[in-house]
Structure formats: structure tokens, C-alpha cells
Amino acid sequence: MTMATRSWLVLAAIAFVIFAAAAPAVAQQANSVDPNAAAVKEQQLLQQFHRIQGLGSIPDTKSYVIEQPMGRVWRLLHEVYLHWFGTILILGLIALLLAFYFIRGVIRIEGGRSGRTILRFTSVERFTHWMCAVSFVILGLTGLNITFGKDLLLPLIGPDAFSRWSIMAKYAHDYSSFPFLIGVLVLFLLWVRGNFFTAVDIEWFKEGGGMIGHKHPPAGKFNGGQKALFWLIVLGTVGVTSSGLFLLFPFYFTNILGMQIAQVIHALIAICFIALIIAHIYIGTLGMEGGFDAMSDGEVDLNWAKQHHPLWVEQELGQARTTAPAAGAKATTPA
């Protein structure tokens, strides 16, 4: 045996002793109780349930959820997608209306005003409409403030003033929801009978509502577009108020996931609603001559009525309920 082989043997022997000593220790540990064997694992729980919930010892049951990474999804929806969606929809619509205004121009009363007027909306209808309008503008602006205020208004007025304004805006938002809801309910009852779609409306939509070109498709008291607006407002109101109820009474009816869903639905419908109402405001004021009269003093010019709602005028004149002020009287100029 050489010196080298002898030293190798010694090393091998030492290694053997070490392994022999270690082996029983490993075996022993495998036999003992592993306190970790059944232990709950965070990643496993998250994959199974998407949130980790247990049992706590304080009355606040919300606190029993210790982890809900879904908050990140909500953050993404609220901070990224909602911002983009809202910006594109509202600015896009305003651009579209401006383009329409400059290309098509104001929709004039053909042949000018006749000087004779006809009652289109009663004082009750007008009051309710303006109650909805004022509360909607408050709701819309304060709602947009919650999403866009920190980007648009905060840099202008500073954090302290913006915070004070936002607290007021939040209360205004919560309380003006009630006159809005009541107003829409009253208008729904007043106008629902005239707003069922009929064969006349198919014709109206086929001709693009007379907005493109200069034709005047037939319409009763409400034309196809107004009926569509009516039902969209009814649907939108149901959407925002029902989701808003969850937000007004947080965690009364649902858990964290329900609150997140309610907020996303509320914001999405509200943005679409705002876009719809911007279009409605445009056609009711800038876009059409004589249209605003219907909601200011309720008396519209007969020529306007014949042009836009011929079937309704026929019906009303047939019942001989027109008001005919003296020729040349300008008592009913638009407000």
C-alpha cells in the first residue's frame, strides 16, 4: 500500500463515520411529528380562494379577511382603465359634437318661427326635469371629481383646498342622489306611455333621425331618439342608484368583493350616463333652434313642432287645444 492509497482509505473511513452518524438522525426526524405537515400555506390559500379569511376575536367581521390581493385588480380598474375609458369617452363625444356642430350646424326651424306656440311640457314636467338636471350636474361633477379631481383640480388649488372641496363634494353627491332618483321616477310615470317604440320609430331611425341630411322623419310627441334616450336614462338610473345604494351603506349588504364590484359598476355606468347627458344637453341647447323652449316655458313654436313632431301636432290640433297669441306677439321668445 502506498502512502496515497492509505490516506484515501482514512478519508473514506472518516466520511463513512460521519454519514453513519448522520443517517439515524435523519431517520429519527422523519419519524417524529412534523408540525408543518398540515399547516395552512399562504400561496395555496390564495390560489384556492383568492382571499384569505379566518376567524377573529373582534366584532368587526370585515377584519377576518387578512389578505385580498383582488384589491390590486380593483386598483387597476379604477386607476388605469376607468381613467382611460372616461377620458376617451367624454373627450371623444365632445369632439364628435363639435365636429357635428361645425359640419351640420344648428338645426334651424325651416321657414322661421311662426309666432304661434303650442304647449309641449307642463310646469310639473318642467320642474321635475330641472330637478333631475340640477341634481345630475351636481352628481356628475362631484363624481368626476373623485376620479379625475386629483389630476385636474388638485394641482390648481392645492391639497388643502382640494380636500375641503372634495369633502363637500362627497356629501353633495350622497344627498343629491335622492332628488335625482325621485325626479327620474316621476318623469318615468309621466312619460312612459309616450315612450313605447312603434313602427313610426323604425322609419325615424332609418332616416338617421333627420340629423344627417335635411329630411324630417315622422314622430309623435317623442321621436325615436328621445325614446332611446328615455329608456337609456331609465336603465342608467336603475344601474347607478342600485350600485350607489351599496356604496351609500358600505358593507351592509355585501363583503369586500361586492363593494369593489359595486364601485366599478357605479363608475362605468356613471361615465356612460354623463356622456349621454352631454349629448342630450347639446341637442337641447346649442344644437337645435327652438328646442330649448320646450323646457324653459314649455311653449314651443308651431313650426318647430310641425318639423320635428308632426304626428303629435296633428293630434294636438285635432283636439283643438292650441294657444294662439295675437299675431306679432313675441311673448314666447326663447329664454
Add this chain to the structure above:
Amino acid sequence: MARMKFLCDADRCIECNACVTACKNENEVPWGINRRRVVTLNDGKPGERSVSMACMHCTDAPCAAVCPVNCFYTTADAVVLHSKDLCIGCGYCFYACPFGAPQYPRVGNFGSRGKMDKCTFCTGGPEADNSSIQYEKYGADRLSQGKLPMCAEMCSTKSLLAGDSDIIAQIYKDRVAKRGYGSGAWGWQTAYQETIES
């Protein structure tokens, strides 16, 4: 500067709630508000674990991102704090927070939640360090005195660790290596996008 974090070693937590009590006492937290709470998972079943949870002072904090008035800020020690003067109590931070940390002093109907309150890592708030107004609004400011959060300091089994990320992660790693098991650093993946390899 340190990167302050909490780490709850669930294999050590005995659900004694001393951290909860210590927090409430140290910060004079109002009735109904729990900046920290202990939740038991799989209660009464094999493999039951308890986790003490509060604000984890996330990296790229979701609460700060969704706040409509930008009332949150992050200190040099990476502690996420907020200004109660700016908070409007909208509740959005609670929807975004992965850990349910934000608390509100009132029930919350009709948007009257009051000013949000949450764990400050015993760092107070934007008022002057250790001033009475700071204590009244935000609770204790131990960090500026060189002390760690009361909850972790009081933990009887040293399950709850608070301090610099690298140091507490190393303590936890050593524990796992020595005892041979560990149910993980709860919330670290969600809060900091990292886990402690054991």
C-alpha cells in the same frame, strides 16, 4: 435608511392578542378601531395557524394609488403614512388595501366614515415628531425615538417581527433553517412582491 417591514411568523403565533392590546394602548386608538388584529385560519383543525395582521406598508402602496385626494406619503423608512387633515373618508383605500388595514371611526352610512385611521408603524403622522397634536391624531411616534413598533416589541413569542427588511428576513430564515419548517412570510408576496426562500 432602513426598509421597515412587519413579518408574522405564524408558526410561533399563539393568538394571545397582546399585539392588538399593545397597539391600542400605545396609540390610544379610539373604540371600534383596530389597527392590528389576529386572525386564526383553519380554526380548530389540524394545521391551524394564527396571523397578526396590520398595515404592511406596501411597496407601491395601493391605498396611495387610489386615494382621490392623494393624502398618503411614504417616509424615508418606507413607512406608508397619511394626513388626516386631507383624508375625506371615502373608503377607497379599504377597497384597494390587500390587508384590510384602513379603519374608519364611524359606521359610514351616507359617506360619514370620518377620517381614516391605520397602523403608522408607530411613526405618527405629518405633524411635528412627538408633538401632542401628532399623538392625538396618529398615536405614538416611537420610530423617531429609535424604538420599534409596540406590537412587535410586546410579542411574547417573538412571532411578530418589525424592523429593517433584511434583518427580520434573516431572523426568519435562520428560524426556518433551525426548526426545519415555516409557513412563510404572510403577505410579503402581496405587499412587496417577494418571498423569503427557506
